[in-house]
Amino acid sequence: MKSFKDFIFEEDGMGTVEVILIIVVLIGLVIIFKKQLQTLVTKAFKKITEDSNTVMS
Secondary structure, three states: OHHHHHHHHOOOOHHHHHHHHHHHHHHHHHHHOHHHHHHHHHHHHHHHHHHHHHHHO
């Protein structure tokens, strides 16, 4: 019986579970806001390319 109680109150795997849950939430947010993120990244890279072309000229 003592082994079962020790197993129930063991917290060794909690860190792993927390990391997995955080990753799942982040993936969910990326899926939900995929279009907005694509637009934002596209605009940012376009601006970087334009500015780097200006510097190189």
